Amino acid sequence: xxxxxxALAYIVDPANLTGAKGILPxxxxxxxxxxxxxxxxxxxxxxxxxxxxxxxxxxxxxIAISGAARAxxxxxxxxxxxxxxxxxxxxxxxxxxxxxxxPIIAGAYAGLESVNRQTIDAARAIGMTEWxxxxxxEVPLALPLIIGGIRSAALQVIATATxxxxxxxxxxxxxxxxGLAVRNYTLAIAGAIxxxxxxLLVDGLLALIQxxxxxxxxxxxxxxxxPRSRARLRRARATP
Amino acid sequence: xxxxxxxxxxxxxxALDHARLSVAPVLVSFIASIPLGxxxxxxxxxRTILLTLGGVLxxxxxxxxxxxxxxxxxxxxxxxxxxxxxxxxxxxxxxxRGSADAFASVSKDVIGSSTAVGYSRWGRFWGVELxxxxxxxxxxxxxxxxxxxxxxxxxxxxGVTTLGxxxxxxxxxxxxxxxxxxxxxxxxxxxxxxAVLVTIGRILMPYTRALPTSSRASVTRVxxxxxx
Numbered sequence: 001x002x003x004x005x006x007a008l009a010y011i012v013d014p015a016n017l018t019g020a021k022g023i024l025p026x027x028x029x030x031x032x033x034x035x036x037x038x039x040x041x042x043x044x045x046x047x048x049x050x051x052x053x054x055x056x057x058x059x060x061x062x063i064a065i066s067g068a069a070r071a072x073x074x075x076x077x078x079x080x081x082x083x084x085x086x087x088x089x090x091x092x093x094x095x096x097x098x099x100x101x102x103p104i105i106a107g108a109y110a111g112l113e114s115v116n117r118q119t120i121d122a123a124r125a126i127g128m129t130e131w132x133x134x135x136x137x138e139v140p141l142a143l144p145l146i147i148g149g150i151r152s153a154a155l156q157v158i159a160t161a162t163x164x165x166x167x168x169x170x171x172x173x174x175x176x177x178x179g180l181a182v183r184n185y186t187l188a189i190a191g192a193i194x195x196x197x198x199x200l201l202v203d204g205l206l207a208l209i210q211x212x213x214x215x216x217x218x219x220x221x222x223x224x225x226x227p228r229s230r231a232r233l234r235r236a237r238a239t240p
Numbered sequence: 241x242x243x244x245x246x247x248x249x250x251x252x253x254x255a256l257d258h259a260r261l262s263v264a265p266v267l268v269s270f271i272a273s274i275p276l277g278x279x280x281x282x283x284x285x286x287r288t289i290l291l292t293l294g295g296v297l298x299x300x301x302x303x304x305x306x307x308x309x310x311x312x313x314x315x316x317x318x319x320x321x322x323x324x325x326x327x328x329x330x331x332x333x334x335x336x337r338g339s340a341d342a343f344a345s346v347s348k349d350v351i352g353s354s355t356a357v358g359y360s361r362w363g364r365f366w367g368v369e370l371x372x373x374x375x376x377x378x379x380x381x382x383x384x385x386x387x388x389x390x391x392x393x394x395x396x397x398x399g400v401t402t403l404g405x406x407x408x409x410x411x412x413x414x415x416x417x418x419x420x421x422x423x424x425x426x427x428x429x430x431x432x433x434x435a436v437l438v439t440i441g442r443i444l445m446p447y448t449r450a451l452p453t454s455s456r457a458s459v460t461r462v463x464x465x466x467x468x
Contacts, residue, residue, distance in 0.1 A: 003311045070386045071430035073393040075404060076423040079411035084417065159301030166397075166411075175304055180398060189311065192304030200297040 007189040021174070023194065030171035031193070033164055034157045037096030041153060045101040049108025049149070053142070054134055059109065066102035074099055074160050078167060088169035092161075099160055100153035107149015111142030122202065144214050151206040158199045162191075172198065243417050253404070255425045262392055262433065264324050266385045269331030273377070276332075277339025278365065288428075290336055297333040298339070302326060302391050306398045323395040323402075331384045338380025344371035375448050378441045382434055389430040393422070438450045 010016055017023050052058050074095055082092040115138050123137045139146070162173030175191025178184070248332040274286060280287040305326035315321055346369050396404025403422045410418030441448070 004308075045400055067386065068427075070383070071390055071427045073390045073404065073407070073423060073426045075397070076407040076419055076426065079407045080416055080419045080423065083411065083414055083416045155299055159299075159304075162301055162303050176307060180307070185243070185307070185311075188307045192301070192307045196300045196304045199301060200296065203295075203299050 003185050003189050007193055008192040010186060011193065023172075024230045025171050026172050026174055027194070027198065029169065030158070030161055030164070030173075030195075031094060031232040033096065033161045033169070033171055034154070036089075037093045038100050038150070038154050038158050038162075040093065041097040041100035041104055041157075042150065043175060044097070045104035045153075046108055046146075049105040049146075050134065050139070051113065053106070053109035053112025054130070054138065056113075062109070063106055068188070069098060069102050072098075075163055075166075078163060082167050089169065091149060092164050092167060094167060096157045099170055103152040105149070107152070108142070108146050111145030111149070112138050114145055114220050115141045140215050144210055147206065147210040147213065151203060151210065154206060155199055158202055159195065162195055243415075244421055251421060251425060251427065254401060254403050254405055255429060257401050258389070258392060258426070259429050259432075260319060260398070261324055261395070261402060262327075262385070262389045262429065265327035265331040265388045266381065266433070268328040269335040269384055270377075270381055271338035272332050273335035273380075274450070276336045277341075277343050277373075278369070280336065280340035281343045287340060291382070293342060294333040294336040297329055302394050303397060305329065306395065308452075318399045320395070320400045323392065323398070323400045327388050327391060331388055334384050335380055338383075339373070339377055342376035342380070343369060345376050346372045371447075372443065374441070374445045378437065378445075382437050385433045385437060386430045389426060389433055393426055 011023065018025070048062070052062055077098070078091060078095040081095060086090050115229060119137060119141070120133065122132045128136065161171055162176060164171040165173035165177040172191055172194045175194065176188050177191075179186070179188025276290055280290045306322055309322040309330055310316060310319065313322065313325065350368065350372065351364065354364045359367060392402050393404030393407060395402050396408055403426050406418050406422030406425075410416065410422065
């Protein structure tokens with residue numbers, strides 16, 4: 001357990017917080033890469049996911065693409081791109097964004113598909129346009145699952161942004177890389193703890209947002225329905 | 241291509257190591273998830289505890305686990321067992337959720353009927369609940385297997401021999417072909433694993449073909465994807 005205690009001591013030591021190789025600047029960089037990649041993925045994936053969920057078309061295609069994207073090893077992809085473009089911020093952001101796209105799309109269309117068909121028919125019956133239907137009915141009701149997808153994307157991005165250190169950038173991954181390179185395992189474990197804590201914090205924050213933006217009716221419906229009957233609802237929807 | 245033929249032995253050796261190291265996490269997660277998923281459906285409290293625990297474990301970045309596990313397990317830092325344990329933890333974390341959903345998807349009416357025709361609790365689990373939960377379990381297991389194969393390449397960063405070695409070596413020598421071959425073989429292994437799982441599913445669950453599976457399978461697949 002010595003390594004752990006030493007690593008914790010390293011993290012709380014004020015001398016290691018600032019400076020070129022300090023925790024704070026690297027934490028800032030880590031967050032910057034992650035936010036940039038997740039933001040770009042959102043811009044690309046959210047419209048696609050919403051379109052598929054709303055129209056019900058193209059689902060099989062997107063499932064196939066997401067499955068394939070999952071199999072692609074991120075590290076290999078990053079090295080491959082860097083060998084052609086040279087070192088820089090954008091190869092990393094591109095690779096991280098590719099990682100974030102499938103869960104966001106899946107969350108968005110699964111969310112829209114989970115909306116009760118009768119509710120949608122009712123919205124059409126009272127004269128809503130498709131656009132109003134999407135923004136006033138489907139998206140609010142689907143928000144928990146949509147944000148669930150974003151949560152899982154953000155987590156994967158933060159965890160994977162550790163590889164930034166291998167392509168000339170910084171971020172919290174540098175502690176791991178420098179530590180492993182000189183067999184300073186205290187430093188490596190300090191880096192590992194920092195990344196894990198950051199991931200947990202961001203996940204907690206997004207979980208909180210998920211709770212706050214969920215319409216009261218939806219959250220009540222979710223909590224008052226037992227898991228078994230919820231699963232039955234899901235299956236009832238699945239059978240045409 | 242020339243490079244591939246010249247180094248075929250190296251590449252195939254790494255691919256075999258890669259496949260060998262991927263098998264254990266997938267198997268472990270499947271075996272562990274069945275009792276855990278069943279437990280998660282026995283009470284609200286258990287469900288919340290198990291799913292939260294799985295969620296927390298899944299947030300820990302893989303490389304962070306690779307590095308910290310030796311301290312916890314008392315193994316050497318470059319030992320490949322660290323990577324296997326780390327990936328097993330991930331796989332279980334994902335599978336618990338999938339398995340909980342799988343057992344929840346078994347209709348309560350069916351469970352009631354099987355009790356009525358005289359199934360014991362134990363017999364009902366093996367004869368009714370597990371077979372009916374099978375398709376959803378398989379959907380999650382497929383996601384787990386693909387993710388495991390892909391994540392394993394990160395192990396090369398801490399010195400475990402996997403196909404990730406080709407990424408590092410190709411990158412250091414500025415030789416894209418080697419990186420591409422590493423990626424290609426990783427994807428091929430993932431596809432083979434997936435095909436094996438699908439085949440096993442077809443053999444063990446011939447009834448899934450008789451059901452209108454297309455829409456149902458995709459919904460469960462989506463559920464598996466969102467939660468992983």
